[in-house]
Amino acid sequence: MSAGADTEGAADGRRLIFAMGGGGFTMEPSNPLLDDFVLGLARAKVPRILFLPTASGDPTAQINAFQARFGGHACVPEHLSLFHLREARRSLQDTVAQQDIIYVGGGSMRNLLAVWGAHGLDQMLVRAWRQGTVLVGLSAGAMCWFEGGITRSSGPPEPFAGLGLLAGSLTVHADGEPERLPVWLAAVRSGELPGGWAVDDGVGLLFGGGRLRRVVSSRPGAGAQRVDAIAGELVRKRLEPELLGSEDSPRALDEDVQELRRVQRLRRDILGGGNRVGER
Amino acid sequence: MRPPTPQILALGGGGFSMERDGSVLDDYVLSLSGAARPRVCFLPTASGDADHYVVRFYRRFSAECEASHVSLFRRDQGTGGVEEDVASHLLSQDVIYVGGGNVVSMLGVWRAHGLDEVLHRAWQQGIVLCGPSAGSLCWFSEALSAFHGPPQRVRGLGLLPYSNCVHYDAEPQRREEYHRFVGDGMRAGFAADDGAALHFCGRRLLRVVSSRPQAQAYRVQARGHGVVEIPLEVAYLGAGVDLAAPCASEVAA
Numbered sequence: 199m200s201a202g203a204d205t206e207g208a209a210d211g212r213r214l215i216f217a218m219g220g221g222g223f224t225m226e227p228s229n230p231l232l233d234d235f236v237l238g239l240a241r242a243k244v245p246r247i248l249f250l251p252t253a254s255g256d257p258t259a260q261i262n263a264f265q266a267r268f269g270g271h272a273c274v275p276e277h278l279s280l281f282h283l284r285e286a287r288r289s290l291q292d293t294v295a296q297q298d299i300i301y302v303g304g305g306s307m308r309n310l311l312a313v314w315g316a317h318g319l320d321q322m323l324v325r326a327w328r329q330g331t332v333l334v335g336l337s338a339g340a341m342c343w344f345e346g347g348i349t350r351s352s353g354p355p356e357p358f359a360g361l362g363l364l365a366g367s368l369t370v371h372a373d374g375e376p377e378r379l380p381v382w383l384a385a386v387r388s389g390e391l392p393g394g395w396a397v398d399d400g401v402g403l404l405f406g407g408g409r410l411r412r413v414v415s416s417r418p419g420a421g422a423q424r425v426d427a428i429a430g431e432l433v434r435k436r437l438e439p440e441l442l443g444s445e446d447s448p449r450a451l452d453e454d455v456q457e458l459r460r461v462q463r464l465r466r467d468i469l470g471g472g473n474r475v476g477e478r
Numbered sequence: 479m480r481p482p483t484p485q486i487l488a489l490g491g492g493g494f495s496m497e498r499d500g501s502v503l504d505d506y507v508l509s510l511s512g513a514a515r516p517r518v519c520f521l522p523t524a525s526g527d528a529d530h531y532v533v534r535f536y537r538r539f540s541a542e543c544e545a546s547h548v549s550l551f552r553r554d555q556g557t558g559g560v561e562e563d564v565a566s567h568l569l570s571q572d573v574i575y576v577g578g579g580n581v582v583s584m585l586g587v588w589r590a591h592g593l594d595e596v597l598h599r600a601w602q603q604g605i606v607l608c609g610p611s612a613g614s615l616c617w618f619s620e621a622l623s624a625f626h627g628p629p630q631r632v633r634g635l636g637l638l639p640y641s642n643c644v645h646y647d648a649e650p651q652r653r654e655e656y657h658r659f660v661g662d663g664m665r666a667g668f669a670a671d672d673g674a675a676l677h678f679c680g681r682r683l684l685r686v687v688s689s690r691p692q693a694q695a696y697r698v699q700a701r702g703h704g705v706v707e708i709p710l711e712v713a714y715l716g717a718g719v720d721l722a723a724p725c726a727s728e729v730a731a
Contacts, residue, residue, distance in 0.1 A: 252583075253551075254526070254551060255528070256526045280580055280583045281524065281525055281579050281583050282526070282580075289628070308590050308591070309551055309587050309590065311590075312587050312590030313583045313587060314586075315586060316585060316586025317582055352591070
């Protein structure tokens, strides 16, 4: 195996981004499936997980919900506030650099990126990701990693540029907030946004090494679609998610078994010709 | 009729968010507007639009003012804040009251929504701008902010061509750090204790008022190889002082 192929293979377990259309502890207080899946993405047995509630202005309710969800698990949960005083003496760089997972909440995409930019936090997050930290987020906290998304930060939905760590665009709450979808489709058709994914509440896309690896869901019936503009026409392809919780929780499995399963799935996706994640 | 004089009241700390019983600093702000029932809009951006802060604002001001607030985090959620044309709303106020919190985060959000320019226009129109802490730092060219880790130099909106340091008495290291920054080239400026407020007419300091008898404010500037701190005269508002001098006549600068 060449060095290049080796790097590509390792990328499955590195440079991970998990983008949820909606879901997790802030939206599914009684359904832990997506958050359990998130913990399983870290290599560490007891991952350090940092919550960034920036996009909503660091509301206490979200921080409490985060602690309630992760406090009882084998992990070290903490949050970083960019609005409230208190844990003031540790530098942002130190806080961000020491995490296995960074979990970004929903809210205003415009404000999220503006606040991160003002503190230089966006660059710190990119560095952490390159060094192996798993980036996770829902809604604004999912769209921010792509080239663009659809924000309602100023009221009506409109296209908005993200950090561009992942190629393509993302729109969220495709079922829960249906008014976003037509704005996104129009932006993709016109070329204002590149092609990408529309994701329902309860569905998450796992990217490794810049490529979509898995589509998972916490709810039966929820889905995602890949949409591209080809010669001015929209080409839409439905992606069927794996329903989480229908097999043993990944968290309960050993690291090597998880790895094996990932490889098997990957092989199935590539060789089997299934269009489940065959968007490229 | 309101004189078209730019006015800023920069609180080192205090006002409704820090002081009970309707702070006299808030009364002073309202008196500057010259309106019988002033329109006062609250900008709680620096706190991430914290609900409890918004509630305390209305509790303090809604009886005697036309009170409103603008939330830049919940513009689509119908929480009672102004949602449509934020710029027009702000430019029709008598007072814009900026809450405390993180000044760096606040300025980032303001710039993303174009509020930096709107507030500049509001100031030029004579709308009174005020606030404690982050709501003070933001109006100056430079400010000292200590939020995460070591204190940093922050570039503000620059309406007032000075530097600013708040909570000067509350945290002993602030004074030391501010002196060090001014000694290292930060422009000269003003430091204010909790309960002290700097009243600027145009770019000139008109006076310092306070809600606490001991609260102080200082001019801090480099001199030679050192930094000097010049105490400013403070009018304690609880002492029944006569502050009738209008701002308009003072402003030539």
